[in-house]
Amino acid sequence: MGILWNGATSIIIKVGDILFEDAVSEKLDSLKDRRKIKRIKKDIHLTTSGFKKKYDDSSIDTRVFSEFLNENFRVKNYYKELFWNGESADSEEKLQFLVSKAEELLSEDRKSKGLSILDNRDLLEEYFLEIRSQIKLKRTSYLSLDNQLLASQMKEDFRAVIKEENNLVSVSKVEKEYEQIGIRTYIDGTEKLSEECSHFLDLSDYFSDGNIIVEDAWNSEIIAEIREFSQNKLESNIDYSLNISSVQSVAFTIGYYTHSKSNKTVFPVQNHEVWDWSTYQRDTASEEELNYELIENTGENLIITIDLMNIGLSESIEESYSIEKDSIFKIKPKKPDRRYVIDAEHCAKLLYEIDGKLQALGLQIKSKRWKFAIAAPNAFVFILGQHATQYGKVTLLHHNRKTFKYQDSIVLS
DSSP, X not given: OOBOOOOOOOOOOOHHHHHTSGGGGGGGGGGOOHHHHHHHHHHHHHHHHHHHGGGTTSTTOSHHHHHHHHHOHHHHHHHHHHHHHOOOTTHHHHHHHHHHHHHHHHHHHHHHTTOOOOOOHHHHHHHHHHHHHHHXXXXXXXXXXXXXXXXXXXXXXXXXXXXXXXXXXXXXXTOOOOEEEEEESOOTXXXXXXXHOSEEEEOGGGEETTEESSGGGIIIIIHHHHHHIIIIISOTTOEEEEEEESOHHHHHHHHHTTOGGGTOEEEEEETTEEOOOTTOOOOTTXXXXXXXXXXXXXXXXXXXXXXXXXXXXXXXXXXXXXXTTOEEEEEEESSOSSOOOOSHHHHHHHHHHHHHHHHTSOHHHHTSEEEEEEESOHHHHHHHHHHGGGGXXXXXXXXXXXTTEEEEEEEEO
């Protein structure tokens, strides 16, 4: 099974640092208390971190975009001016300029990696507007403004916060408890993960910058360690939440070995949320969300591409993987203009839809050797792996970041 897109980095913008950097240091004295400044910066950071989770694993979730947000002087000046002086007559024009510049940079980055150009301007604009909305809210909260309308809005915001907190308290009373476990092939950002998990599988020694060091390790050491971890470290009477910081071939494989008949109950963590889809009720009458295109050929393999991130996966596979006379089954959203897998329930819906299409393939196609390439969040990949025991022998394709080509990785049967 082949799996793609190890380029996600989780967007980071240090809004608090930008608003209070040296360029506006003369404003700090009017706020008096340096400790208050520290609290404000922390509050702004927590607020913006919350909304940014919505964009994790989207087509704009790249290092290039994070660097642009934090280092471009026009971005900094735009948000500092908004926070300290409020909106101006040309604020909208400046915002659209930033969106266009970001779109240009991301398209150039994607082109250099052999991907289709970014056609997601709406998502970029939405992200910038989210930051603007949060900064305007913090301006209302922290600066001395006389406008009575703003004061009234602050009261409404306060009531909304109290209501949300009350709702969270109610939900927490019935929340399921999970025992944390983890798996990684990446080290960056996972330094404390092993301390937080009751069981932790560290495969980082087999990888360098997301690439396998020794190709033969896929189907000898790596698959053996995942199988051992899944079968012998996990108990059958515990609900586990799995933190996945790994290449997608590994995410798929641990899902494969914790399928429903394994008597292990494991749910993946995505964007700091446990994607527990156990209560999902399948609606057979719901409208299909995905497009399917089957191109049949005489080769012995069926290449299945599942592109839920609109990165031109099928085209990349055709250009960088030796398909020859193999058949290919292309799966992608009908409206691929956003990060497509929203939450656990939506993930389950898409998986059942895809599984139904795979099961409905003709016998001649189903008898071929299946190879998967996927562009989707790791949680989706993990749950697909849990379904894959019924697909027979499958091969996972791995995207090599150095060569920008796809290679066979783990083989499951």
